Amino acid sequence: MSRARRSPRKVLAAAGVLAMVGTTGLAAFAPSAQADPVDYSSKCYLELLDQWLDPADVQMDIQVSPEKPTYSVGDKVSVTWHWVKRSKVPADAIQGVGEDKALPRGEVLLSGAQTGSVPIEGERKNPAAAQGEELKLTDMKGEITLTQPGSLDLTPGKYTTYVDAGVGSDVTTACAPVNPPAVSRTLKVEGQGTQAPTLTATPGEVSAGGTIALTGDNWSTASLQPELCAADGTACDPAEISANTLAVADGKLSGNVTVALTVPTGDYKVKVRNGGSEALSGVVKVDASVRTASLSPDHGPVGTTVTVTGTGWAPGAWVSAYGMAGDFQDDEVSAYGQAGADGSLTIPDLVVSKDSVTAIKVIAGTDESTAVQKPFRVTIPGRDLEQTVTGGVLPGTLTIAQEAAGIKLTDITVNGQAQNMTGALNPVTVKDYRGGATGWTLTGSVSDFTNGNGGKITGDKFTWTPRITNGEGSPSTAVAGSTGPIGTGATLASAPPAATGTGGTFxxxxxxxxxxxxxxxxxxxxxTLTLSIS
Structure with missing residues (x-):
């Protein structure tokens, strides 16, 4: 197969064109009706010569048609990439760009209410441009259909110039922003989305009274009504959601719903209604709230006033406390109180007025399924003795130990290239038996590497990627240090202090x-690698 041979002159001419295109102006714009041009840096790749150009300041403007303060879902909007500043053909190019030889193509990025990109394209229509003259590329145009309500941001993306340099195929220059440009224009879109809303619930299991985080896409700004439904999506009840913080911004739903304390154990789905739309989450398992009751004190002579406290009771429910004599409920030893909005309970004035009381029963109304019973011991002078029993738990030590003291790195052979010797740290066991609330930090430092004959590799060239394993039952949760040079000091692992207690084996x-x-x-x-713990 024969192949056309590219002359050096034409290749260099193409290179001149590419270098010029790489500095052609682009612009991002402030989110306003006029969308003032904004400069940013762009870097371009010359495919023919397999070469990157130095970053260059570029400038462009974006235009939409029709332009109005508010759009509706379903509207079609024309998007135009308008060149504000055009650059010149380099003076050192062997030849300029011929008439109608340059074709620009690019994209406008979408974010907010919609995501993705809009392809845009200009025309292969330009006046000839000699060395040092401005290359007048045409504006690029495309169209977008608005599908979701909210704020839609338009931002310039990548663009490519295709130049017919007479070498058999177009010479391409692909350009992209060095850093993400500012949003060029923001469109306000109203109406109902054309895509069905989605709903995701996490975690997959909660207790009654707990919160479920919801997220979703394609939601309108209409009012939101969450409900708890059976696992098949039926029998939805808004009363089983006691509170919510749901909100929609740019078509995205987020927030929490609180499951009512009265919800029994079972599998459920969350439904959210939004105007004429609705969506169901995946299955969420709810564990019935566990009602608790505590007595203070839990013993004493006749006449003792007992404070009853508890959690997990139906908000607003009236709860009674009764003295029990075996299986007999003594209504003459009783008091009552109302559960709070969070299910908490306090009955401060139950007086144990009889020596027959052996327990206190706490019950919501007359529903025996809610009853919680706690023992109470009536003390009688002369019949009860108490002895105080004490014992001390003494602190242990914080120590480290290693399986071996020597580390062998892989050998290398000098080959004119930088290389790496690799190896593994001998496992180090940390034992924290102090029994307090203090954490620890295990650090390392390394000296320079020497060969005894003047050769040296500095210690900052020695790096590690730490790992840590927490022993079973360890109260502390240790974390590995960061990957990087050891040098004069770096963390291998650490465990934070904790008021609830620390310790363990790692x-x-x-x-x-x-x-x-x-x-x-x-x-x-x-x-020498030195490991220390403090």
Whole structure:
């Protein structure tokens, strides 16, 4: 098969065109009706020469038609990429760009109410441009159909210029922003979305009275009504959602719903209604709220006033406390109170007026299924003795131990390239038996590597990737340090302080790597890695 041979002159001419296109102006714009041009940096790749151009300031403007303060779902909007500042053909190009030889294509990025991109394209229509003259590329145009309500942001994306340089196929230059540009224009869209709303619920299991986080897409700004439904999506009841913080911004729903304390154990789905739309979440398992009751004090002579406290009671329910004599409920020993909005309960004035009381029963109304019973001991002078029993739990120590003291890194052979010796840290066991609330930090430092003959690799070239394993039953949760150089000090692992208590057994290790320069002096190199815990 024959192949057309590209002349050096034409290739260099194409290179001149590409270099010029790489500095052609682009613009981002402030989110206003006029969308003032904004400069940003763009970097371009010359495919023919497999070469990147230096970043260049570019400038453009974006225009929409029709332009109005508010759009409706279903509207079609024309988007135009308008060149504000055009650059010049480089003076060192062998030849300029011929008439009607340059075709621009690009994209406008969408975010907010809709995501994705709009393809845009200009025309292969330009006046000829010699060295040092401005290359007048045509504006690029595309169209978007508005599908979701909310704020829709338009931002310039990548663009490519196709130049017919007479070499058999177009010479392409692909350009992209060095850093994300500012939003160019924001469209306000109203109406009902054309895509069905989605709803995701996390976590997948909660207790009655707990909260479920909801997220979703394609929601309108109409009022939101959450409901709890059976697992098949039927029997939905808004009363089984006691509170919610749901909101919609740019078509995205977020917030929490609180499951009512009275919801029994079972599998459910959350439904959210929104104007004429609705969506169901996946299955969420709800565990019935566990009602609790505590007595203070739980013993005493006749006449003792007992405070009854509890959690998990139906909000607003009237709850009674009765003295029990065996299986007999004594209504003459009783008091009552009302559960709070969070299900908490306090009955401060139950007086144990009879020596027959052996327990206190706490019940919501007359529903025996809600009853919680706690023992109470009536003390009688001369019949009860008490002895105080004490014992001390003494603190242990914080120690570290290692399986071995030597580490062998892989050998390398000098080949004119920088290389890495690799290895593994001998596992280090941390034992924290102090029994307090204090955490710990395990650190390492390393000396320079030397070969005894003048060769040296500095310690900052020695890096590790730490790991940590928490022993079963350890109160503390240790975390591994960051990957990076060890040098004069780096963290291998640590455990934070905790008011609820710390301690445990942990195993730390790490992957090791020593960066060796290309022409490092040969020899056996050694260094000292020191590990310390505090």
């Amino acid at each position: 195993t730390a290790d790490a992957d090791l790597s020593l960066a060796v320069p290309a022409y490092q002096q040969i020899g056996t190199y050694s260094a």
